[in-house]
Amino acid sequence: MNKRWTDRLATSVFTMIALVIVAVLAGLISYIVVRGFSQLDLDFLTSPPSSFREGGGIGPQLFNSFYILVLTMLFTVPLGLGGGIYMAEYAKPGKVTDFIRTCIEVLASLPSIVVGLFGLLVFVQLTGWSYSILGGALALTVFNLPVMVRVVEDSITSVPREQKEASLALGITHWDTIRTIILPAAFPGILTGVILSAGRVFGEAAALLFTSGVTTPRLDWANFNPLSETSPLNVFRPAETLAVHIWKVNTQGLVPDARDIADGAALVLIIAVLLFNLVARLLGRYVHKKLTSAK
Amino acid sequence: MPATQSVADRLLDKKKTIKKERTGKLVVYTCAAIIILTTLAITLFLVLRGIQAFVADGVSPIQFLTSLEWNPSRSAEQGGPVYGALPFIVGSFAVTILAALVAAPLGIGAAIYMTEIAPSWGRKILQPAVELLVGIPSVVYGFIGLTLIVPFIRENVGGQGFGLLAGMIVLSIMILPTVTSIATDALRSIPNGMRESSLALGATRWQTIRRVIVPAATPMLLTAVVLGMARAFGEALAVQMVIGNSRTIAESLLDPTATLTTIITLNMGHTVPGSTENNVLWSLGLILLVMSYLFIIIVRFLSSRRRFS
Numbered sequence: 109m110n111k112r113w114t115d116r117l118a119t120s121v122f123t124m125i126a127l128v129i130v131a132v133l134a135g136l137i138s139y140i141v142v143r144g145f146s147q148l149d150l151d152f153l154t155s156p157p158s159s160f161r162e163g164g165g166i167g168p169q170l171f172n173s174f175y176i177l178v179l180t181m182l183f184t185v186p187l188g189l190g191g192g193i194y195m196a197e198y199a200k201p202g203k204v205t206d207f208i209r210t211c212i213e214v215l216a217s218l219p220s221i222v223v224g225l226f227g228l229l230v231f232v233q234l235t236g237w238s239y240s241i242l243g244g245a246l247a248l249t250v251f252n253l254p255v256m257v258r259v260v261e262d263s264i265t266s267v268p269r270e271q272k273e274a275s276l277a278l279g280i281t282h283w284d285t286i287r288t289i290i291l292p293a294a295f296p297g298i299l300t301g302v303i304l305s306a307g308r309v310f311g312e313a314a315a316l317l318f319t320s321g322v323t324t325p326r327l328d329w330a331n332f333n334p335l336s337e338t339s340p341l342n343v344f345r346p347a348e349t350l351a352v353h354i355w356k357v358n359t360q361g362l363v364p365d366a367r368d369i370a371d372g373a374a375l376v377l378i379i380a381v382l383l384f385n386l387v388a389r390l391l392g393r394y395v396h397k398k399l400t401s402a403k
Numbered sequence: 404m405p406a407t408q409s410v411a412d413r414l415l416d417k418k419k420t421i422k423k424e425r426t427g428k429l430v431v432y433t434c435a436a437i438i439i440l441t442t443l444a445i446t447l448f449l450v451l452r453g454i455q456a457f458v459a460d461g462v463s464p465i466q467f468l469t470s471l472e473w474n475p476s477r478s479a480e481q482g483g484p485v486y487g488a489l490p491f492i493v494g495s496f497a498v499t500i501l502a503a504l505v506a507a508p509l510g511i512g513a514a515i516y517m518t519e520i521a522p523s524w525g526r527k528i529l530q531p532a533v534e535l536l537v538g539i540p541s542v543v544y545g546f547i548g549l550t551l552i553v554p555f556i557r558e559n560v561g562g563q564g565f566g567l568l569a570g571m572i573v574l575s576i577m578i579l580p581t582v583t584s585i586a587t588d589a590l591r592s593i594p595n596g597m598r599e600s601s602l603a604l605g606a607t608r609w610q611t612i613r614r615v616i617v618p619a620a621t622p623m624l625l626t627a628v629v630l631g632m633a634r635a636f637g638e639a640l641a642v643q644m645v646i647g648n649s650r651t652i653a654e655s656l657l658d659p660t661a662t663l664t665t666i667i668t669l670n671m672g673h674t675v676p677g678s679t680e681n682n683v684l685w686s687l688g689l690i691l692l693v694m695s696y697l698f699i700i701i702v703r704f705l706s707s708r709r710r711f712s
Contacts, residue, residue: 111607111609111610112607114607114609115607115608115609115610117609118608118609118612118613119520119608119609121512122512122513122515122516122519122520123516123520123525125508125509125512125513125516126512126513126516126517126521126525126529128509129509129513129529129532129533129536129579129583130528130529130532132536132576132579133532133535133536136536136539136547136576137535139547139551140543140547143550186434187434187437187438188434189434190430190431190433190434190435191431191434191435191437191438193431193434194431194432194434194435195435197431198428198431198432198435199435207439208435208438208439210699211438211439211441211442211443212438213699213702214442214445214446214695214696214699215438215441215442215445217630217633217695217698217699218445218637218692218695219636219637219638219639219664219691219695220637220639221637221639221664221667221668221688221691222445222449222637222688222691222692222695223445225449225667225671225685225688226444226445226448226449228671229448229449229452230444230448233676250441250445253438253441254438257438281420281421281423281424282424282427283423283424283426283427283428284420284423284424286427287427304538307538308538310540311538311539311540311541311542311543312540313540313541313542313640314541314638314639314640314664314668317640317668317671317672318671318672322672351540351542352542354542354543354546355542355545355640355643355644358545358546358549358644359643359644367550370546370550374542374543374546374547377540377542377543378539378543381535381538381539381540382535382538384538385534385535385538
């Protein structure tokens with residue numbers, strides 16, 4: 109009965125591994141939630157951080173994170189759509205396509221700090237913008253683009269061939285087929301991908317250290333002039349995001365309650381990521397149902 | 404498409420459709436061109452900036468790669484500043500390999516559990532768990548390392564807490580989901596016929612896993628590990644928060660050390676652009692770039708050996 113015994117042993121070892129992973133996840137999340145929960149209140153979420161005294165909040169950081177996220181998506185989604193459509197519909201097998209595929213692979217495997225260094229060189233020094241929201245968003249676009257292209261390509265290639273062929277057979281041109289037949293069918297997959305990559309961008313920090321900087325100027329929330337220095341909407345001002353803030357208060361702890369701030373900020377970050385994940389799943393499922401089943 | 408335009412209209416209006424077709428093609432090709440341009444620009448800019456230290460400042464590349472001493476502020480009487488990056492190179496490799504040693508068996512084990520063993524409810528728990536672990540931002544891992552793992556090591560194992568061991572633990576948790584999800588895909592792509600034939604011959608599940616499935620999936624499982632290592636090698640902030648950032652090679656797991664990424668993170672903002680010290684940091688960045696190309700080559704080599712796709 110030796111071999112049956114080893115089989116059982118192996119099964120229990122693998123089960124143990126699975127349990128360990130689930131336990132680690134549960135441990136991490138409950139640790140963050142338990143530590144951060146007492147920090148969360150409206151004041152913490154909206155007030156600006158203080159540099160030396162206790163009791164600072166994360167208001168501007170939270171705003172910056174969302175602002176950079178929106179800008180990044182504004183750049184990434186069209187570019188990613190175009191690139192994905194190219195890879196799925198126009199790319200012919202050959203050297204050029206192989207080369208683009210390699211490029212996507214390279215972009216995807218670049219460490220985010222290297223993307224940050226590139227951003228420092230091009231969007232900070234070369235353009236003369238200094239540390240800016242726009243530079244940060246562009247660096248994150250570089251970081252996010254390969255993911256986006258892959259998501260779009262995968263979603264498009266999983267659209268049934270017959271659907272496309274039927275459209276072409278009716279004499280509708282390739283581009284119109286892509287626009288009116290393929291993209292709507294691929295939409296649920298693309299949407300899920302966009303939301304998931306938004307979560308990734310939201311938590312990214314290393315690429316932003318050198319592009320959007322680690323400071324936020326004093327903001328005047330009533331100032332909606334995007335060219336004014338104190339306006340939150342100004343894309344040429346430096347901006348510290350939530351993830352960068354967590355890193356900063358932990359490593360350059362000038363405030364006495366750095367630990368509490370980091371606890372709260374980490375919880376906000378985790379909640380945001382969980383939300384992005386959940387929304388992506390639910391919305392993906394909903395849109396899928398809406399588009400595929402009978403009304 | 405406006406509702407007023409019927410299919411017939413679309414077909415008959417040749418001029419308009421051809422024009423639209425061309426515009427569409429142009430937009431899509433432009434996007435593809437931007438991808439190529441970005442990649443080339445990153446490579447070109449970082450190489451040009453990375454060799455400045457050797458070309459303009461006369462830092463010896465051999466000394467840079469082999470010297471153990473990193474002391475940019477050493478006075479002229481003592482022989483001037485030295486830029487030896489070896490401790491950081493060793494640090495990066497050490498922490499990456501150690502993290503892979505933990506994450507590879509766990510990740511592949513979890514993947515085997517998910518594809519071969521788990522009842523459907525087990526998969527329903529593990530799959531989202533792994534996906535959520537992927538989504539947790541790296542600074543949060545660093546923060547947990549700093550507030551949970553470092554004090555734990557300090558109190559129970561010894562030393563300062565900051566060091567190679569803490570870096571290894573944080574990184575292995577970080578790359579575990581990467582390894583698991585790619586390994587899961589690899590095992591799923593093994594044709595079911597192979598499993599069934601093996602079981603039909605009287606093999607137990609474990610024998611099937613060990614003798615049939617794992618050997619068949621080996622190149623892809625290795626790809627999973629290499630991609631995990633690539634992630635670990637390039638990770639900056641989480642490691643920086645826990646590794647201690649001393650400029651020496653760690654002699655034991657408990658010693659603090661530094662990696663390429665942590666030195667760049669810490670010093671890039673404090674050095675004057677154009678100075679030798681700043682240029683040398685760009686050279687460290689160049690090493691990171693070269694390493695990520697190397698990881699791609701390894702992955703390419705492994706995937707050329709895969710037998711199923």
